[in-house]
Amino acid sequence: MIAEAGLAALWLAAAFALVQLVLAWGAARAGTSARSEHDERQSFSSEEEKNGASTSSARTTSGGAAPMTALRRIALVQGLLALLSFVLLIALFVRSDMSVVLVAENSHSLKPMIYKVAGAWGNHEGSMLLWVTVLAAAGAGVAMFERRLAVGTLAATLGAQAAIGLGFYAFLAFASNPFVRLDPAAPDGRGLNPLLQDPGLAFHPPTLYLGYVGLSVAFSFAVGALLMRDVGPAFAKAMRPWVLAAWIFLTIGITAGSYWAYYELGWGGWWFWDPVENASLMPWLAATALLHSVTVLATRDGLRAWTLMLALVAFAMSMIGTFLVRSGILVSVHAFAVDPTRGTFILALLGIYIGGALALFGARVGTITQGSTFQLVSREGALVLNNLLLSVILGVVFIGTLYPLAAQAAGVQLSIGAPFFNKALVPVALALAVATAAGPLLRWRRDNMNALAKRALVPAAAAGGAFAVIFALVGGAHFVSVLAIALAVGLGVASVVPVVRRNLRRTPLHVWGMVIAHLGVAVSIAGMAADSAFKTERLAAISVGQNVTVGPFRVTLADVHPAIGPNWSALEARLQVRRGDGEMFELFPQQRFFSTPPTNTNEAAITTLLDGQLYTVLGQGDAQGRWQIRLWWKPFVTLIWLGGGLIALGGLLALIGRVRRERRADAEAEE
Amino acid sequence: MRRVLLWAPLVLFALVFALVASGLLRPADRTVHSAMVGKPLPALALPALLPGKPGIASAELKGKPRLLNVFASWCIPCIAEAPQLMKLKQAGVEIDAIAIRDTPEAVQAFLASNGDPYARIGDDKASRAQLALGSSGVPETFVIDAAGRIAYQHIGDVRADDVPMLLAQLEKAK
Incomplete structure (x- = not known):
């Protein structure tokens, strides 16, 4: 009965997603003519909005209230049903119900309990169910907690979320049903791949999925904003916690996955530039860029179109990653069960969602007015530089990952590995380290070079000193690595400058977050360089x-x-x-x-x-x-993962700080 | 200009989409084909592995078409293809061999239990000759034509239904 109940819950969730889409359509149309009170307040708070898009003056939160309440509840029910379905699948694995194909193929009655539970998502069908569950739960989260956004934009966002959900429900129901029965039941299961019988597996894939799917929320926000032509600080502030959360999970997932591969595969390496690793790195790079550009949008109302673009790209990268992993079109050490039907299905979803969203972008973004501008030498300028360098890295990883496919289309067989990626990326990454060091030392809007030079004096001296010392010790044999370590030292010193001589107790939490995350980048770079030079x-x-x-x-x-x-x-x-x-x-x-x-x-x-x-x-x-x-x-190889942990911790502090600050601002506004 | 630029992401995406879709429609050929097919045999001078059986010298592999089999005693598919090689030998085909990373004792035992179809066995301790041939694994079988050119490369073990095909290739290589 459990399997049937699970399948029923899944179908019901899909039905609710359909209702959510239809209702959202209605509510968003109602919302176009009525903008919420909150949006109004935001408009007046930023001077550039005066001649901007929001000219409506109707202050009707009640205009969309009834459908909105229904919409919020439906999103919640959809999330709960998906969660129920996933819990039922776990129950099947826990009970070792060998009358279910998935359990018989991926589990065994003698497995330790933790791997029985983890086995529920250690396979294609289960992991896709986990994906859709997280997607639905995230949608429910947006519906329950998002109060800042204009009603119409929120409705459009929930509609986009429902549309994505529907595609994945269809994928599960028609191409990857995890609840298929086996008749007669198997005497016992075939077991789980021993490589996966490791605590690392229990956490690595779900964490990455939380990250991937979190980016789907950012994507839905961007689609909602494009549909309603409502892009501004309010939108950025609503989207930011989701981007931050997704980014934290991606950071943890990648760091844990790297360490897992390092100790479990016995190759002594921590990153192999395997297509599946790249598939997790690309969304992270896009999310990192998005995280920084959304801050410019939230703080200074700049980079509107670019932020939207990044939100679309970040989720596109997650979906392309899923596709690459599941279709088996690239040679990878991650041997997932490969099925061309499934590949085609995901590719179709990819085409519909990403193609559709990019078409919407092309059609609509021209009507979104330009945000505020800034000087080249400013915090915004450094963040733009950060975004450009991250985009270059993303582009190189993307091309390197897909190039073998393009070559194959031209009849040439080749594979691309570490030599290409290292050669192409190390210089860009080092330039990015310098930009990361300089960014927080700059003021918003306008600054000057001399002031920057003065503030950067200590970090630069630290980097120079470190370079001289290490160079004297080891000579020129590992020049790039020594340079990288020196820059890491400089970045480490520069990253703590924003909290030096400040009242530490009054320093906002999100500043601490930035400081710790940037310090983590420095620590991680130092570990990578030390390992490559001195192992x-x-x-x-x-x-x-x-x-x-x-x-x-x-x-x-x-x-x-x-x-x-x-x-x-x-x-x-x-x-x-x-x-x-x-x-x-x-x-x-x-x-x-x-x-x-x-x-x-x-x-x-x-x-x-x-x-x-x-x-x-x-x-x-x-x-x-x-x-x-x-x-x-x-x-010093451990510094790599220690740095990754610090980056995630910094993200977490920033998230807590931002959410608390928004809460406080909301509370004050209501008084 | 700005208008055009706004559609660039969609165009780029369409290109990538077409690329991955084509990859999906035409499943990749994962075998590594030798770039040496159609070219003269590279200069090989491999010492004899077993007493009484000559090694491999490219200059000697001329005059009539023959098979050059890349094998190893530690290779399981090589055992599977042994009966087919014996059949080819009985059909009058000369089969020369390159033993990859092997020892005389192990090859002796291998031939004793699986039959010995080979006229020559060259000793390729470090896989150098194998790489020169453009072979990426064992077993592989090359058809060498009368002029000493590599006419054909068979990747993987020779199955029963490959035998007529190889005989036809040998006929063509005269």
Whole structure:
């Protein structure tokens, strides 16, 4: 019964989405002729709006009130139904109901409970249901909490959200039904890919999905704003928390995914420029640009068309990412179940939504008046530079990801990897680091170069000093990496300048957020540069009792013994490690054998020290009793993910700060 | 100008859409074809792997069409294609071989249990000859024509229904 109930809930949610779309259409049309009170207030608060689009003077919040109330409730019910459907799917996995195809193919009754639950979204159908659930829940969230936007714009936004939802409901119902029964039921399941049996899986995909789908809210806001020709600070302030939230989740998802690949795949690398990784990076780049441009729009009412464009692009990148992952048209290490029908379906949705939205953009954005302008040397100027550089990076990643496809259309086979991306992106990324350092040192609207130079003196000196010291220590062999570390030091110092000599308790939370996020960028860059310049690798075949050195470590293979876990057995090496004359410690890398499905995995053993990580992998044994041992010493590699964590934390502080401030402003306005 | 620019994103999107749609309609050919097909055999001089069986020298692979089989004792599909190679040998085809990253003992054992269709076996310890041929895996089988040119490349194991096709290719390569 559970499976049937889940499917019924899904169909009901789809029906509510349809009603939501129709109602939104009506409410938005009513809203065109009646603008809300709140919008009015915003119009007068910004001087440029006087001759702008909002000329209506009807102060009728009640004009669209009844349909709006209904619309809000319908969006809430739709969200709850989708959530119910997803909870029922999890219940099927928890009960190991092998009469459901999806459970039989992706789960096993003997799996640890956490992986049974995670198994619900560790497959195509379940992950798409998760996607649609988050989409519906986000729509419900907008409907319940958004009070700032003009009624018509909110209605149009909810309509756009419903339209997106309908497409994905159709995709689930017609091409990826997760509730299909298996008759007769399987005696037991086939198990979950062992690589995915890791706490990382429990969090990585849902986090990314929350990010992707959060961007769909930004997309819906942009479509709503375009439909109603209502682009201004109020729109930006309404959209910003959603962009921030999506961006935080994307940051966490990418950081966690990178670390997961690093320790689980046993290759010693943390980023492979794989199409699926790029698919998560591209929306993040667009969202990062959007985050900064939406701030210009909210604070200074500038960059209207550009912000709309970015909101559309960010979600387009999420959808293209989903398409690339699910269609299998590109060669990737992420082997998802590939199905051309599904690929075609997602491509059709992509064409309808993104094509439609871009057509709307072309037709409407000309009628949106230009926002306020600013001087080149100003905070806005730096943010525009940031946006341009991020767009360049996005463009390079996009071209690099799709180029093999274009080459294939021309009859040439090739693949594009790290050498291209590193060569093309490192200079742009370093320029971006400089812009990131300079931006917060500038004043809004107008500033001058001399003042900037004065404020940048300390960070620049720090960067120069760091460069001189490291260069003297290691020489010119790793020039780019040394430069990157120096710039990271400069950026780190520059990022804390905005809170220096300020009353720290009175510093707004969102400023702290910016400071911490920018500091995180510096930390992450330093980690990447240190790893690429200073890592040492050693591959050796040694017998028990022999030793091998890597970096400052001497590693002895003490013995190799069998080990056993809940659903795997393993060969485990005992490595005794000594650094110089320091304390000896042990590491236990494993080769694991899973029986359901039969798979071998390498479990790297990693020790984290203050100045880096020692990464050890046990390889094959040979006939002479020697074992392949692969060792990496990676100085300061942990900074990469620490930086990622700081970036996300900064985003979270900014989000809390913004939401609290808006609440306070709303409360004061009502008094 | 500004009007045109506003439609640029849609045009760009349409192009990307067409590109990925074409990728979807024409599933990619994931095999790596050799760029050497139609060209003379690269200069190879591989030492003999087994006593009593000569190695490979490009200059000697001329005069009549033959097969050049890239194999390894550690390769499972190579076991699967062994009966077909024996059949080709019985049909009078000369088959020379390049053993990839292998040892004499292992190859000896492999031939003892799967049959030995080879006239020559060259020892390619570091896959250099394999790369020179434009081969990206094992097994692969090249048809070398009478003039010493690479006439055809067969990727993967030789199945039973590939045998007539290979015989036809050899006929064409005379």
